[in-house]
Amino acid sequence: MAEKGRAAIFKGLGEPMEIKEYPVPDPEPGAILIKVSMANICGSDLHQWRGDIDLAAMRVPLPVILGHEMTGRVAKLGEGVSTDSAGQPLAVGDRVVYRYFYPCGRCKACLRGEDAACPMNARTLMSPAELPPHFTGAYADYYYLRPNHVVFKVPDDLTDNMVAPANCALSEVIYGLEKVGLSCGETVVIQGAGGLGINATAVAKEMGAGKVIVIDGISERLELAKAFGADELIDMREFKTPEERVKRVRELTGGWGADVVAELVGFPQVIPEGIRMLGNGGRYLEIGNISPGMTYEADPALLVARSKSIVGIVFYGRDTLKKALDFLSRTKGKYPFDKILSRSYPLEEINKAFEEQDKGLVSRSAIVP
Numbered sequence: 001m002a003e004k005g006r007a008a009i010f011k012g013l014g015e016p017m018e019i020k021e022y023p024v025p026d027p028e029p030g031a032i033l034i035k036v037s038m039a040n041i042c043g044s045d046l047h048q049w050r051g052d053i054d055l056a057a058m059r060v061p062l063p064v065i066l067g068h069e070m071t072g073r074v075a076k077l078g079e080g081v082s083t084d085s086a087g088q089p090l091a092v093g094d095r096v097v098y099r100y101f102y103p104c105g106r107c108k109a110c111l112r113g114e115d116a117a118c119p120m121n122a123r124t125l126m127s128p129a130e131l132p133p134h135f136t137g138a139y140a141d142y143y144y145l146r147p148n149h150v151v152f153k154v155p156d157d158l159t160d161n162m163v164a165p166a167n168c169a170l171s172e173v174i175y176g177l178e179k180v181g182l183s184c185g186e187t188v189v190i191q192g193a194g195g196l197g198i199n200a201t202a203v204a205k206e207m208g209a210g211k212v213i214v215i216d217g218i219s220e221r222l223e224l225a226k227a228f229g230a231d232e233l234i235d236m237r238e239f240k241t242p243e244e245r246v247k248r249v250r251e252l253t254g255g256w257g258a259d260v261v262a263e264l265v266g267f268p269q270v271i272p273e274g275i276r277m278l279g280n281g282g283r284y285l286e287i288g289n290i291s292p293g294m295t296y297e298a299d300p301a302l303l304v305a306r307s308k309s310i311v312g313i314v315f316y317g318r319d320t321l322k323k324a325l326d327f328l329s330r331t332k333g334k335y336p337f338d339k340i341l342s343r344s345y346p347l348e349e350i351n352k353a354f355e356e357q358d359k360g361l362v363s364r365s366a367i368v369p
Contacts, residue, residue: 003023003024004021004022004023004024005021005022005024005135005140005141005142006019006020006021006140006141006347006369007019007020007021007022007065007129007134007135007137007139007140007141008065008066008067008139008140008347008350008367009063009064009065009129010048010049010062010063010064010065010066011062011063012055012062012063013050013051013054014051016351017066017139017350017351017354019347019348019350020129022129022134022135023132023134024075024135024141024142025132025133025134025135025144026076026078027076027077027078027081027144027145028078028079028147029078029079029080029147030078030079030080030081030146030147030148031078031081031144031145031146031147031149032074032076032077032078032081032090032096032098032145032149032151033074033075033076033077033078033135033142033143033144033145034072034073034074034075034096034098034142034143034144034145035072035073035074035075035141035142036070036071036072036138036140036141036142036143036369037071037072037073037095037160037368037369038070038071038072038160038161038164038344038366038367038368039067039069039070039138039139039164039366039367039368039369040067040069040070040164040165040168040195040341040364040365040366040367041067041069041353041354041357041364041365041366041367042067042068042069042168042169042195043194043195043196043266043288044068044290045066045067045068045069045354046354046357046358047266047290047291048066049066049354049358050358052291052294053290053291053292054292060126061126061127061128062128063128063129063130064126064127064128064129064136064137065126065129065134065135065136065137065138065139065140066126066137066138066139067137067138067139067140067367068100068125068137068138068167068168069138069164069165069167069168069169070100070138070143070164070167071095071096071097071154071160071163071164071166071167072095072096072143073093073094073095073096074090074091074092074093074094074096075092075142076092077090077091077092078147084096084151084152084153085149085150085151085152085318085322086152086153086322088152088153090151090153094153094154095153095154095160095163096151096152096153096154097151097152097154097163097166097167097321097324097325098145098149098150098151098152098167098321099149099150099151099167099316099318099321100125100138100167100168101121101122101124101125101315102120102121102124102146102148102149103115103116103118103120103121104118104119104120105118105148107119107120114317115317115318116175116313116314116315116316116317117315118315121314121315122314124146138367139347139350139367139369140347140369141347141369150318150321152321152322152325154325155325155329157329157332158325158328158329158332159338161337161338161340161341161366162328162332162337162338163325163328164341164366165195165199165340165341166321166324166325166328167321167324169195169196169199170199170203170324170327170328171316171320171321171323171324172196172287172313172314172315172316173196173199173200173203173262173264173287174203174316174320174323174324174327175313175315175316175317175320176200176262176285176287176311176313177200177203177204177207177260177262177285179285179311179313180260180283180284180285180311181283182204182207182208182209182259182260183208183259184207184208184209184210185208185209185210186208186209186210186259186260187209187210187211187212187213187252187253187258187259187260188200188204188209188211188212188213188258188259188260188261188262189212189213189214189215189249189258189260189261189262189274189277190204190212190213190214190215190225190230190262190264191215191261191262191263191264191265191270191273191274191288192215192216192263192264192265192266192270192288193214193215193216193218193221193222193224193225194221194264194265194363194364195340195364196264196287196288197214197216197221197225197262197264197265198221198224198225198228198340199228199340200262200264201214201225201228201229201230202228202229202331202335203327204229204260205228205229206327206330206331211231211232211252211253212229212230212231212232213230213231213232213233213234213249213252213258214226214230214232214233214234215233215234215236215245216233216234216235216236217235217236217237218360218363220363221363222235224336224339224340227335227336227339228335228336229335232252234248234249242270242272242273242276245273245277246273246276246277249277250277253279256279256280257277257278257279257280257282258277258278258279258282259278259279259281259282259283260278260282260283260284260285261274261275261277261278261282261283261284261285262284262285262287263284263285263286263287263288263289264287264288265288266288266289266290266291267288267289268289268294268295268296269296271284271286271289271296271298272296272297272298272299275302275303275308275310276302278306278308279306280306280307280308281306281307281308282306282308282309283308283309283310283311284308284309284310284311285311285313286310286311286312286313287312287313287314290314340364341364341365341366342362342363342364342365343356343362343365343366344365344366344367344368345365345366345367345368346367346368346369347367347368347369350367353365353367
């Protein structure tokens with residue numbers, strides 16, 4: 001009898017995920033079968049589960065397996081795969097991290113070296129769970145890494161807790177801060193101290209930011225931001241209105257405003273506030289809002305008259321994940337990465353995990369198949 005693996009199947013809004021078994025595939029030439037060891041619940045997964053992102057309207061072929069922020073071990077290597085993307089020998093049992101999207105390599109974006117902007121990235125995120133190879137989402141025993149992937153061996157000194165967010169939250173903020181051209185000595189404001197915001201705080205400090213200001217309204221998150229290098233905290237319970245928060249940023253920057261503001265909370269209503277926090281020539285980094293149809297009122301004159309710009313990113317480059325691993329190895333003794341993940345759940349409790357994270361009972365959780 002063929003070996004089988006479990007997967008949590010998402011059928012649509014309002015329906016609990018169901019654990020189902022599928023045949024474990026043999027990888028085609030160039031592919032890798034991964035045994036998942038940890039899969040985090042990212043904010044975008046919550047958006048899909050809550051219905052903020054209408055998968056049916058986006059023609060995602062339900063049912064699917066959700067999840068993308070993960071790590072695991074090589075279970076099977078397809079023909080022709082003998083090394084990772086850095087040229088290190090790769091064998092069954094090796095711990096790995098990998099990109100969860102697959103650029104086409106042929107469009108205008110890919111040809112100019114910007115494969116993070118490839119339109120195929122979003123289209124390759126999820127496939128129908130009922131069709132082979134089945135395991136195309138993180139909340140399962142296995143993940144099928146297709147040919148033309150990006151994969152790196154995990155250094156022995158890094159734990160699963162540390163590397164599971166590397167292929168999403170950490171890589172996203174590294175790539176984003178590079179794209180907005182963060183320079184040594186500049187001031188950065190982080191809107192939201194969730195998984196993205198905490199990682200962005202440490203990355204900004206390591207990139208040479210002169211001052212990092214973090215905004216949130218939850219004590220535990222603000223305390224964690226401080227541990228990850230935040231120089232100043234703006235507590236939304238104290239500074240309750242956008243006007244008060246903008247004024248506070250101005251005070252903390254000598255009246256000029258921030259050089260970079262990063263939106264990492266996922267609520268479009270904070271965007272006008274963040275743009276007002278920028279000084280002349282400032283750059284606004286938009287990563288958090290991925291739900292179509294959620295809008296905000298904009299005043300273009302605030303951009304034009306003060307030479308401000310907005311940069312939006314949702315994926316990252318081929319080399320970014322390796323930078324994320326190097327970042328973790330270099331700073332593992334400096335920042336408490338083990339505190340980002342607050343709780344883990346077995347695959348059978350995935351519905352409970354989503355419900356408790358959605359209610360704010362845990363800040364960030366993981367599924368351990």
